[in-house]
Amino acid sequence: MDWIAWTLPTALFFASIASALAVMSLLAIKRPSTPRVGALGIETARGDRLFLTLLGSAFINLAWIGFTDLPQYFALGICAVFAFCVFRWV
Amino acid sequence: MEKTANQRAWFLVLPVLLLVAFSSVIPMMTVVNYSFQDSFGGNEFFWVGLEWYRELLRSERLWDALGRQLMFSSIILLIEIPLGILVALCMPKKGWLASLCLVLMALPLLIPYNVVGTIWQVFARSDIGLLGRFVTDLGFEYNYAQNAADAWVTVVAMDVWHWTSLVALLCYAGLRSIPDAYYQAAEIDQASRWSVFRHIELPKMRGVLIIAVLLRFMDSFMIYTEPFVLTGGGPGNATTFLSIDLVKMALGQFDLGPAAAFSLMYFLVILLISYVFYTVMIASDKEEAQS
CATH class of the missing domain: 1.20.5 (Single alpha-helices involved in coiled-coils or other helix-helix interfaces)
Incomplete structure (x- = not known):
């Protein structure tokens, strides 16, 4: 390996x-879980929300690397807030 | 009586899971691992953290290639979708002529990508190519190997020639699925040709059109072979799309780390766009089922 x-x-x-x-x-x-229509106006189940969280987190981290010189831990914090929002409202 | 679930069926998908693991998951893990390391050959790797991502995201190279890629995909969609619909509307609905049209339309789709590139490389040459010579004789200074605009026109024309028939065939299938009763009702109402298209044919083609847009966008977004054979990404970097740039980086310069970071970002963009298209398709299907 x-x-x-x-x-x-x-x-x-x-x-x-x-x-x-x-x-x-x-x-x-x-x-x-029962699928629901959230803030994005699309029907999402729990798995969809996890996928959106992971994909969004990847872009948040990339944007953080591209636009700032601050430590990456801040981006992880933003990702945690983002994940909460996705699971709560999307 | 309580119904018991038979979980043994999961073993039937095991071969597929193994296949996907070896063809996708393990290579993907390798790319992720490479993207955080530097290699000097000899299978030795050194941890560099986020360096390759930082370097790429702050270089013009990635953004220029992405801009060219998005422009190319937009242009070919703007041409191929309306042209495909038009061709489908003009195709005969039945008889031997319909069969002949279907076969002729399918021909460009059967030609391998590198052969398409080679055909157009010769076809568009200003000294010996039929198209190049014709355009030159009309008085235009045309040389796709030296002029960026000419190279773009040629690459777009090649893609339109290769793939419009796919859009046309999909639209044709959509048109053929419309029951005659709709056309009869429109005739009774004395609807104009435009009204028939706007209120019957276009809504009924919506499902296949979304598939056509998705297929063409994704395919054009990942295009490599045809422009590489035709222009090699030139002149300069005029037709260097994302995949061509990626291959140059990975195989030309053998920069495995930056190339891995590049390919992961490329993958994420494709994943995002695919998800958006998938969501639109599902929503459209549901709307269609409800109406």
């Missing part, structure tokens, strides 16, 4: 994504 060039941060990143997917799958079995 050397050619994949694993590092601890990237391994943790993928582990967290895999964990999120596993938790969502378990939740879908134990407590299925």
Whole structure:
């Protein structure tokens, strides 16, 4: 597996994504969610909201890298707020 | 009696999951890992953090290529979609002529991408090419290898020639699915040709048109082979689209780290656009089902 060039941060990143997917799958079995129409005007289920959160977070982080020199932890904070908003209102 | 769920069926999708893991997930993980590291060959990697992302996001190279890519996709959509609808409307509805038209329309779609590039490379040459010579004889100074505007016109013309028939075939399928009763009702109402198109044909084609726009946008957004064979991304960087720039970086310069960061950002943009199109398609399908 050397050619994949694993590092601890990237391994943790993928582990967290895999964990999120596993938790969502378990939740879908134990407590299925009903799709709803939120602030974006589109019907979303819990999985859609996770996808939107991950995609939006990627762009927030990229924008942070591109436009500021501040530490990336601030971007992670914004992502957490963004995730809350998506799961609450979208 | 309580119905028990049979979970054994999940094993049936296991081969697909394995296939996807080896063809997509593992390569994707590798790209993510490369994007945070620098390599000097010999399978040795050094952690550089967000350096490649910072460098790329603050360089003009990425934004210029993205701008060219968006402009190219917009231009070809603006040409191919109306032209495809027009061609579909003009195609005969039945008889041997309809079959002949369908076969002829399908021909450009069967030609491999690199062959299309080669055909147009010869076709548009101002010294020996049929098109190039014709345009030159008309009095225009045309040379796609030296003039950026000429290169753009040629690349766009090539794409329109290659892919308009796909839009036309999709629209034709949409048109053929409209029941005759709609046309009969329009005839009784003495509706004009424009009214028939505006109120019957266009709404009924909406589903296939969204698919056509999605397919053409995504395909044009990832275009590589045809412009690479035709212009090589030139003159200068005039037709260097995202994928051409990415290949130059990854294979030409062998900058694996920056190329990995570039490809991930490219992937995210495609993912975002695909999601928007997917959402629009689903919403459109629901609206259609309700009406």
